[in-house]
Amino acid sequence: MLILVTGATGKVGRHFIAGLLDDPRFSTARIRALCHNRSCDETDRITVTRGSISDRDVVAAALRGVTHVVHLATCKETPQDVMDVTVKGLFWLLEEFRASASARQFILIGGDAGIGHFFYHHDGPITEKTPHQAYPGSYALSKVLEEVMLEQFGVQYDLNGCCLRAPWIMEKDDFKYTLSFGDDVFGGPDWKTMVPEADARRYAADGIVPLLLDADGRPLKRNFVHVDDLVAAILAALDNPRTKRQLFNICMDRPVDYRAVADYLAVTRGFGSIDIPSQYHSNWMDNSKAKYLLDWQPKYDLELLIDSAWKYERSVNDPRIVWYPG
Template sequence: MLILVTGATGKVGRRFIAGLLDDPRFSKARIRALCHNRLLPETGRVEVTKGSIADPHVAAAAMKDVTHVVHLATCKETPAAVMDVTVKGLFWLLEAFRTSATAQQFILIGGDAGIGHFYYRHEGPITEDTPHCAYPGSYALSKVLEEVMLDQFAIQYGINNCCLRAPWIMEKDDFKYTLSFGDDVFGGPDWKALVPQGDARRYVQAGTVPLLRDADGRPLKRNFVHVDDLVSAILAAIDNPRAKRQLFNICMDRPVDYGEVAAYLAHTRNLEAVDIPSQYHSNWMDNSKAKYLLDWQPSYDLERLIDSAWQYERSQDDPRIVWYPG
């Protein structure tokens, strides 16, 4: 088994590679890490190939002798690159995969941007049958195009594929910084831009957290997943016959409720919260299909997500570096 991992230096790529190498089920598996701007160290079971999937020659060379692909590479809000890297890059990988004599399974990590997450109102739980509805921007559009392209390659050429659709992926102290009113905020909304500057400075000093409210005035519900749970889902999908040509929502059992976050932080850490009104909409991703077909179960609930983020202590050789904002 030779697994090509794109986006290998990202938070999911690094954690997936470590998890697979430690898993006795994959003791004979080898990794080919396709790296672009950053590199991983090579080991006896990990080889590194450098280049961009936007180059069809790179994609073809990276696919040589590969049996499985875990495709993680993507672009965020970078219109100048997103079509070449995310869309054409996936096309070149799939073209090389479908003509390969060794290729067995292609796993794509999708995103809830493709179904609009909290930008649009959903009248019920978001399932794998929910229609695509990208929110404004190039990133969300690219997530729709990825899923559609993967599905069409399966229809056209009968390839064995699987898409794991993940919401916002957390690790280490990420979740703590999603609630910061400072410049160190991770992702969006940019809370300091939603309150007066003086208030934002006070909130940073006091550790005050935002209690985001949805368009109906209720505490907003938004979906998250911890990187460890996403990795366990990927491992569960590899060579699983029940994953063939399937799309799965991979998320926490319940969405994060900003009201529950505020209450838990007030109770456990004596932190205050401030209401932030919005026109966003609460939503609820349903992960039942992954539980049923993959026998997968997330291990992170709201309390564990919060506690792990606030208790995480960074060492000097582990600085907080955000390669992209969300």
């Protein structure tokens, strides 16, 4: 088994490679890491190919002799790159994969941006049959195009591909910084822009956390997944015959409820909270298909997500770096 991993140096890529190398089920598997801006160390089981997936020659060389692809590379809100890298890059990967004599399985990591996550109202749980609906911007559109392209390659060529659709992926102390009123906020919303500037500085200094309200004025529910649970799902899907031409929601059992977050932090850490009205919509991704077909179960619930983020201590060699905008 030779697995091509795109985006190998990213959050999911690093955890996936470590998880696979430690998994006795894949003790003979080797990894070819396709790296662009950054690189990883080569070992007796890891080799590195450098270049961009937007270059067909690079993709052809990277796929030579590969049996499996785990496709993680993407762009965020970078319109100048997104079509070349995310869309054309996936097309070249799929074209080379379908023509390869050694290729056996293609795994795409998708995102809930493809179904609009909290931008749109949903009448019920978000299942794998929920229609695509990108929110404004290039990133969400690219996630729709990725999923549709993989699906159509399955229709056209009976390609053995599957998509694991993940919401916002957390690791280390990420979740803690999603709630920051300071400049160190991770992702969005950017809370300091939603309140007066003086209030934002005070909330940041006092450890006040935002209690996001949805368009109906109720505490918002939003989907998350911890990187460890996503990696476990990828490993469960790898070489699994039940995954062929399937889409799976990979997420926590329950969405994060901002009221429950505020209450738990008040009890465990004495933090206050402030209501933040919004026009966003609560939603609930249903992960029962992955549980049924992959025999997968997420370990992280709300309390573990919070406790692990607040207990994490960064070393001086592990600075918080956001590698992409958006």
